[in-house]
Amino acid sequence: MADATLVQGPAELRFRDPVKARALAATLDSVTRAVDHAPVSVMHVCGSHEQSIAKFGLRTILPKGLNVIMGPGCPVCVTDLPEVDEAVVLAQDGKIIASYGDMLKVPGTAKSLADVQAEGGRIAVVYSAAQAVELARDTTDDVVFFASGFETTAVATAAVALGDLPPNFSILSAHKYIPPVMEIVAEMPDSRVEGFLAAGHAAAITGWRIFERFVEKHRIPVVVAGFEPLDILAGLVRLVELVRDRTPRVENMFPRCVTPDGNRNAQRQLWRVFRTQGGRWRGIAHVPNGNLRLRDEFAHVDARCRYEIDVRRLWNHAPSALTQVCICGEIMAGLSAPENCPLFGKECSPESPVGACMVSSEGTCRIWHQYGGHPDI
Amino acid sequence: MSATGLKSPADAREELVTLKHGAGGRAMRRLILETLAEGFAADQPEGIGLAAMDDGAALRVGDRWLVVTTDSHVVHPIFFPGGDIGRLAVAGTVNDLAMMGATEPLGLTCAVIVEEGFRRAELERIHRSMLETCREAGATIVTGDTKVMGRGELDGIVINTTGVGFADAVVSDAGLRPGDRLLVTGTIGDHGLALMARRHSLELDGDLRSDVAPINRLVAAALAAAPGAVTAMKDPTRGGLSSALHEMAEKSGVGTVLHEPALPVRPVIRSVAEMLGLDPLHIANEGKAVLGVRPDAADVVLAALRAHPLGRDAAIVGACIAEHVGRVILDTGLGRRLVGEVEGEPLPRIC
Numbered sequence: 001m002a003d004a005t006l007v008q009g010p011a012e013l014r015f016r017d018p019v020k021a022r023a024l025a026a027t028l029d030s031v032t033r034a035v036d037h038a039p040v041s042v043m044h045v046c047g048s049h050e051q052s053i054a055k056f057g058l059r060t061i062l063p064k065g066l067n068v069i070m071g072p073g074c075p076v077c078v079t080d081l082p083e084v085d086e087a088v089v090l091a092q093d094g095k096i097i098a099s100y101g102d103m104l105k106v107p108g109t110a111k112s113l114a115d116v117q118a119e120g121g122r123i124a125v126v127y128s129a130a131q132a133v134e135l136a137r138d139t140t141d142d143v144v145f146f147a148s149g150f151e152t153t154a155v156a157t158a159a160v161a162l163g164d165l166p167p168n169f170s171i172l173s174a175h176k177y178i179p180p181v182m183e184i185v186a187e188m189p190d191s192r193v194e195g196f197l198a199a200g201h202a203a204a205i206t207g208w209r210i211f212e213r214f215v216e217k218h219r220i221p222v223v224v225a226g227f228e229p230l231d232i233l234a235g236l237v238r239l240v241e242l243v244r245d246r247t248p249r250v251e252n253m254f255p256r257c258v259t260p261d262g263n264r265n266a267q268r269q270l271w272r273v274f275r276t277q278g279g280r281w282r283g284i285a286h287v288p289n290g291n292l293r294l295r296d297e298f299a300h301v302d303a304r305c306r307y308e309i310d311v312r313r314l315w316n317h318a319p320s321a322l323t324q325v326c327i328c329g330e331i332m333a334g335l336s337a338p339e340n341c342p343l344f345g346k347e348c349s350p351e352s353p354v355g356a357c358m359v360s361s362e363g364t365c366r367i368w369h370q371y372g373g374h375p376d377i
Numbered sequence: 378m379s380a381t382g383l384k385s386p387a388d389a390r391e392e393l394v395t396l397k398h399g400a401g402g403r404a405m406r407r408l409i410l411e412t413l414a415e416g417f418a419a420d421q422p423e424g425i426g427l428a429a430m431d432d433g434a435a436l437r438v439g440d441r442w443l444v445v446t447t448d449s450h451v452v453h454p455i456f457f458p459g460g461d462i463g464r465l466a467v468a469g470t471v472n473d474l475a476m477m478g479a480t481e482p483l484g485l486t487c488a489v490i491v492e493e494g495f496r497r498a499e500l501e502r503i504h505r506s507m508l509e510t511c512r513e514a515g516a517t518i519v520t521g522d523t524k525v526m527g528r529g530e531l532d533g534i535v536i537n538t539t540g541v542g543f544a545d546a547v548v549s550d551a552g553l554r555p556g557d558r559l560l561v562t563g564t565i566g567d568h569g570l571a572l573m574a575r576r577h578s579l580e581l582d583g584d585l586r587s588d589v590a591p592i593n594r595l596v597a598a599a600l601a602a603a604p605g606a607v608t609a610m611k612d613p614t615r616g617g618l619s620s621a622l623h624e625m626a627e628k629s630g631v632g633t634v635l636h637e638p639a640l641p642v643r644p645v646i647r648s649v650a651e652m653l654g655l656d657p658l659h660i661a662n663e664g665k666a667v668l669g670v671r672p673d674a675a676d677v678v679l680a681a682l683r684a685h686p687l688g689r690d691a692a693i694v695g696a697c698i699a700e701h702v703g704r705v706i707l708d709t710g711l712g713r714r715l716v717g718e719v720e721g722e723p724l725p726r727i728c
Contacts, residue, residue, distance in 0.1 A: 018710040051654075057712030118395045127579065127653075229711050351397060351404045361654060372715030377706050 015228030046199035047362020084108030207262025283329030328355030459587030479542030484519035514591035566657035590664035602681030606674035632701030
């Protein structure tokens with residue numbers, strides 16, 4: 001039958017082998033049982049990890065005594081209201097806003113970009129920073145690239161900013177930088193997090209050594225892991241072993257992509273274009289050095305310098321009363337889960353999200369809504 | 378009123394119809410039930426009417442059923458790899474008839490609304506495609522209507538087709554029973570991804586082609602292979618296999634379990650979808666059907682499907698269960714999860 005070739009290629013099987021996955025799950029179970037307390041709580045800080053865990057149904061094979069919490073790993077979710085407001089105002093002023101698809105439904109104070117689009121605003125979904133530049137070349141109208149994402153996508157934005165740009169192109173940066181928020185989570189008084197699973201793709205750029213200072217300071221182990229099911233399971237096994245042995249250190253379980261020092265070229269580009277700045281992450285806190293903003297040398301492509309952006313005119317609409325009930329912040333901090341939110345699946349759904357966690361395909365609430373969270377199936 | 382007694386943000390705003398209402402998911406069904414179907418759904422004749430929200434209606438004529446269905450077609454671009462709006466308009470309506478058991482269309486109507494400035498040569502090309510597709514389906518167009526609207530009053534061309542046909546036994550989308558096997562007639566995700574790649578100018582290698590085709594003869598072969606054994610049918614168009622199965626499961630009062638390794642997905646579709654963060658289960662198809670089949674007849678129906686050129690990749694992909702009513706559960710081979718319904722147009726994710 002044609003099925004075998006139709007269904008899976010050999011490359012996929014390597015890191016998605018069900019037999020190996022079950023063996024790793026069994027190891028994870030025995031390692032978790034060997035910890036002197038239960039449950040063991042670890043946190044990953046990447047939407048792609050949660051996507052993979054949910055997509056492959058891994059939660060149904062994780063040990064009962066292991067609590068894998070999704071931290072503030074969704075850059076779209078932590079984009080704060082005023083940042084969305086800036087893009088909304090620019091769209092209302094007739095600029096073409098180019099952004100990643102996930103950003104369209106993120107609620108601002110009064111409305112989302114999708115709302116502005118329904119009212120006639122010009123919003124273009126792009127898949128890369130380079131595509132936003134192409135869009136600007138094809139028009140005489142002003143194109144603003146509403147750039148979001150962590151280090152990984154910020155590098156792509158930086159590469160574009162360093163290249164040749166048409167005069168009608170500018171960047172509205174909502175880029176975020178992950179290492180500082182791990183500090184925030186680790187220092188939260190209610191935090192139960194005993195170990196972090198760090199994102200392999202971000203570490204491919206920063207290198208795994210970047211976490212050494214963090215481990216030293218907080219005495220919490222960090223394991224860098226990839227995104228295939230076996231990568232995640234192997235990463236969790238190593239992380240729980242480090243918890244069990246009370247050995248706070250950094251381990252790289254994604255050596256096929258991550259080196260100690262990372263991609264220096266990409267780092268150089270990133271820091272030539274961006275600087276860190278403190279700012280609020282939606283639902284989390286003020287994160288010192290958590291935002292990536294364009295340096296002064298790039299003022300000519302910085303939408304915040306080029307345009308007068310008066311977001312206050314949106315503020316005569318009070319935010320919905322529902323936002324007071326939303327517990328996105330606690331969810332992203334790992335203190336709660338979607339099932340504890342009274343709005344989840346009712347007033348708050350992907351069609352009509354209240355909190356940003358329901359908007360992005362990397363948001364915990366959205367992923368749980370889509371894949372069923374901890375289903376008893 | 379909600380549990381918390383608060384209004385959702387969507388209620389609080391003055392509500393507008395948005396693209397999510399056209400994407401075939403829950404938002405669309407709710408909009409239709411609350412507005413357009415309101416009042417009509419209650420006073421329905423014997424058979425299948427508006428209240429069933431099926432692919433079409435089935436009206437009793439003597440001891441047979443007259444199946445009626447209608448569909449308006451807009452697509453960007455009008456010509457796409459594997460098809461065009463004309464082929465889509467004919468196949469869409471022929472397939473909707475077939476999904477209710479009317480596999481020999483009596484006739485189709487065709488209403489065309491064209492924007493001023495539309496090129497005549499393109500209209501001719503669309504016509505040729507409709508003619509060809511009708512021939513494949515054994516159908517013909519028996520009446521029509523043509524309007525021209527001013528430039529900018531619509532985008533290019535809209536084609537509506539209505540179809541009628543007789544069925545001796547109507548197959549609904551609500552007849553699944555626990556134990557029934559679920560079959561798909563071929564690979565999934567082809568149409569939606571081919572269009573998405575073209576629409577968003579994604580420069581991708583690989584052969585992305587729409588699967589748009591009339592499958593009434595394929596369906597006829599399946600129905601004839603084991604009379605009475607097909608308990609439910611649906612074509613997984615907008616919203617993909619996920620949306621079709623959710624609707625069938627909910628209406629039938631069963632749960633469904635899919636085995637991911639058994640799903641026929643072309644490797645190029647699998648990798649492009651993964652790259653874009655999309656699930657082939659959510660992507661539209663235009664030449665496929667999902668069938669619920671009594672367990673003892675599943676192999677016979679599968680063999681009949683595979684014997685037809687359009688059903689070569691058909692597969693048994695899952696089964697119905699009495700528990701988890703309305704849910705679609707996916708066994709990934711590694712673990713299990715629920716399959717969500719798409720909300721709005723699927724958009725690629727970042728990162």
